[in-house]
Amino acid sequence: MIDSEVGYDPFDPVVQDDPYPVYRQLRESAPVYRCQERDTWVLSRYADVDQALLEPALFSSAKGIFPTREGLDMTATFLPMMIMMDAPRHTAMRAIVSRAFTPRRIVGLEDSIRAMTAELFAGLDGARECDLVQDVAGPLPAIVIADLLGIPRDDRAQFRAWSSTLVQGDPSSPEAMQSALTAAASLYEYFTAFVAERRTHPSEDLITALVQAELGGQRLTDEELLGFCLLLLVAGHETTTNLIANAAVVLAEHPQARDRLAADAALIPHAIEELLRYDSPVQGLARTLTRDLTLHDVPMREGDTVLLLFGSANRDERAFPDPDVFDLDRRPDSQVAFGRGAHFCLGAALARLEAGVLLPEMLHRMPGWEPDLGRAQRLRSGPIRGYSQLPLSW
DSSP states (O other): OOOTTOOOOTTOHHHHHOOHHHHHHHHHHOSEEEEGGGTEEEEOSHHHHHHHHTOTTTEEOTTOSSOOOTTOOHHHHSOOOGGGOOTTHHHHHHHHHHHHSOHHHHHTTHHHHHHHHHHHHHTTTTOSEEEHIIIIITHHHHHHHHHHHTOOGGGHHHHHHHHHHHHTOOTTOHHHHHHHHHHHHHHHHHHHHHHHHHHHSOOSSHHHHHHHOOBTTBOOOHHHHHHHHHHHHHHHHHHHHHHHHHHHHHHHHOHHHHHHHHHOGGGHHHHHHHHHHHTOSBOEEEEEESSOEEETTEEEOTTOEEEEEHHHHTTOTTTSSSTTSOOTTOOOTTOOTTOOGGGOOTTHHHHHHHHHHHHHHHHHHSTTOEEOTTTOEEOOBTTBOOEEEOEEEO
16 A cells, blocks of 8 residues: 655655654555655554564565665675674574673663763753753763773773764765764774773673673674674664653653653653653664565565664554553553564663663753753654754753
8 A cells, every 4th residue: 555645754854853743644544655765665553563573584684774875885884783684693693692781781780870870960060951962861871881891981082972973973964974984983993902902801891791702602703793882882872862862852842741750750660661652762774575575455575675663653543542642651561662573672671771760860950841942953864863962951
């Protein structure tokens, strides 16, 4: 079912500013939509997106996960990453990484995350305004990941600069993309030396654990190690930063819900799930079909790219009653902001932990905050939804 009256392009700034009305049109009139500008099919209904995520053999990740602009080949640009692998190597690599990136290791970060958060807010003492992304929501996850990996504190400022440049690369801007690729090259160079040092001088950090982790006699190659470090940096940084920034705008638009959260911290975990559903930090990822498929009477061919719209699936009225209502009493356990199945986001627990620490601090230290959306700047990176700048006052 293709409706020629519907227009959707993930790189359209108008769509990026507010994609949800277009998503509703797609779900109603074109659940299998052909985006000619990006040479990709688009799936927007929850059931279709969910099923695709659970069929990695049919919806392959190996040829890239973003519908990119012409001439930009993500698989040729970056070293091997789990997120762009299929079984059996994906299965083996994830099993190895999971032995190092354990729930216990993540839980053990809570005290340091609280201390870092307090340090960031201490820098705002006496202030009545800030740029949430630049001052808090961006630095926190970058620092957390640097500490998790074992990056020395003296290198933190440079690490944050590379990280910020990388995650804010705008595919519509050749200059921004070149800066992002330069930052990626610098990070690869840094991690190459760091991994080599940890092979001869082990420590208690994640890099050492990854170097030493093995399964069935297999270990990660140097290229896979470097690819995972970059993946952790991008996924771990981007998801948390955008979750917090989007949350600040959503909660300012729903002051009664914000007041309830300020009064009852027990609601925070439920609020995080509803925020993930309501305004997903990652709006969608792409897959490649490994065989012909007909869906909703629309034939798609082997080798075609298919964009799975998580943001639309999470607003599908077939799965979530009154989906355009932000509801603290909702329990959206089936939301797909972190994906599903084999490629479920490995850093989901870390993002939830960071948000669970940061949101209560914001509610306490920035009462009644108001975002200045006139000065805010959205990320222009396709299916990623968030802000590069978000001025707040309180």
